[in-house]
Amino acid sequence: MDKDLLFKYNTPGPRYTSYPTVPYWQKTPPTEENWKKLAKEAFTISNEKEGISLYIHLPFCESLCTYCGCNTRITINHKVEEIYINAVLKEWELYFSIFVETKPVIREIHLGGGTPTFFNPENLTKLIEGLLKNAEVHPKAQFSFEAHPGNTTDEHLQALFNVGFRRISIGVQDFNPLVLAVINRQQTYEQVSHLTKKAREIGYTSVNYDIVYGLPMQKVCTMMETIMRVVQLHPDRIAFYSYAHIPWIKPGQRKYTESDLPDPDKKMAIYETGRNALELSGYHDIGMDHFSLETDELYKAQQDGRLHRNFMGYTDTHTQLLIGLGASSISDSWTGYVQNEKNVEAYYEKIKAGHLPIIKGHELTKEDLILRKHILRIMTQFETTWKNEDEVCDDLYKALERLSELQFDELVEIEPYRLRVTSTGKAFVRNVCMAFDAKLWSELPATTQFSQTV
Incomplete structure (x- = not known):
């Protein structure tokens, strides 16, 4: 890939698990009653057919991985488990009062964290x-969870398999011992290998690995070693994403300095490798x-x-209603979003x-919904069209104007009523989506809010 293009388009940008992105949500959130109305509307539309x-x-971790940008609570007190689970089940009961007429x-289901x-x-x-006690399970249901290789036991795998889980996402990040030590990630290659093989032996049908590039002390040669080991273990899917250095938001990242991170040239090389x-x-x-x-x-x-x-990342399952349970979780009714209290005590x-x-x-406006549809298509299909009236708004045409430079660089192709991301442009999908982000362009951030696109 052309290194000049990587540098040219390597700017801060959202990861687009929603549109509008969280920093651009309205200053006054929907009331609880209004959110219940939006959730019930989505439930009524989609529950019977889609589910x-x-x-x-699940925010708790026994130790802090210093690179982490997630909402976590560090503790070795496992008495918190039962208290937290009871609160989550109580929250689920509150949603049942909305869905009273029909079983969900x-x-x-996805368990995230923290460390589930x-x-x-x-x-x-x-x-x-x-969660399932008064609900039905869709015949094509997919249950997944995030697993830390350092503390996920065979008993965890079997217990979750027994209640319907068939997908596991393993937080590999890197196999290099020096990198793992710097980010305080306590795990080994042998643990990842055992977890992968045991999951398949039990009957899990999909294994994902998370790998992060741009971590402190990473080099091209160490990333190559990590990828070769990953390939040998043959996971079904891989999330290969950029480390987001945001120490002003996540103070744990101050355990190392910018000088420990690969410079832009090296990070690009690590990514390309x-x-x-x-x-x-x-x-x-x-x-x-x-x-x-x-496969x-x-x-x-x-x-x-x-x-x-959606907020869980890429999925082969599409439901109109996503309910987030637990501290900091985000719910999505398609027409609206809400986020829970991040502080565990405030949540309780x-x-x-x-x-x-x-x-x-x-709560999404008509224009928000149009732009959301285009951004979603670009992220999932590498193209979008606007032949119908409900797919057009003024900001669509402004987006096309903003894409002129990407079109000149042959990253996108624009035809009447159609935009397509080229094979070269796939690495710059976030940049393409940014052109459609009317909220971002109407209020460009004065400080860095997002990680680099590459």
């Missing part, structure tokens, strides 16, 4: 059985930072035009008082 998705945020049909396997197998079983090695090993670029084998459902979904992206207080623990949100 609904659940994301459960659960199409998708901080919780012991018995408590994770209690959580899932509690990893990307090329994955593609040569049979992994296809299916979207923003994600690669999969042809994986993500690849098949992209080929069939079914690929979707609202649940105890019988309120949904909403702290912020956004």
Whole structure:
């Protein structure tokens, strides 16, 4: 790939798990009653046919991985497990009061964190059985969880398999011992290998690896070694994404300095090395930072035009309603978003008082919905069209004007009523999406809010 293009378009930009992105949500969030109305409308439209998705945020970790940008709570006190699970199940009960007329049909569950396997197998079983107790499971349901190789046991794998989980996402990040030490990631290659093999032995049908480039002390040669080891273990899909250095938001990242990070030249080289090695090993670029084998459902979904992206990342499952449970979780009704309290104690207080623990949100305007549709298509299909009246707004044409430079660089092709991202342009999908981001262009941030696009 042309290095000049990588440098030219390597600017701060959102990852687009939503549009509008969280910093541009309206200053006054939807009221609890208004959010219940939006959630019920989405439930009524989609539950019977599509089902609904659940994301459960489990924030606890025994130690802080210093690179992490997630909402976490560091503790070695495992007494918090039962308290937290009871609160999540109480929050789910509050949603049942909205869906009172019909049983929810659960199409998708994802356990994220934090470290979901901080919780012991018995408590994770209690959580899932509690969520499913008065619900139905869709015949094509997909349940997945994020696993830390350092503390995910065979018992965790078996317990979650027993309650319906078939997908596992393993946080590899890097295999180099020096890199892992600097980011305080306590795990080994042997643990990753065992976890992968044991999951497949038990019956898990999809294994994902998360790999991060741009971490402190990383080099081209160490990334090549990591990728070669990854390829040998043959995960079905891989998230290969850029480290977001945001120490002003995540103070843990101040454990090292900018001088420990690969400079822009080296980071580009690390990215190119990893990307090329994955593609040569049979992994296809299916979207923003994600690669999969042809046998994986993500690849098949992209080929069939079914690929979707939400706050859980890329998925082959599309439901109109995503309910986020737990501290900091985000819910999406398609026409609106809300986010829960990030502070665990504040989350508990609202649940105890019988309120949904909403702290912020956004109700989408007609123009928001149009732009959201185009951005989603670009991220999942590498193209979009606007032949119908409900696909056109003034900011669509402004977006096309902003894309003139990318068109000149042959990253996109623009025809009457159609835009297509070229094969070279796939690495710059975030930049293409940014052109459609009317909120971003109307209020360019005065300070850095987003990570680099490459």
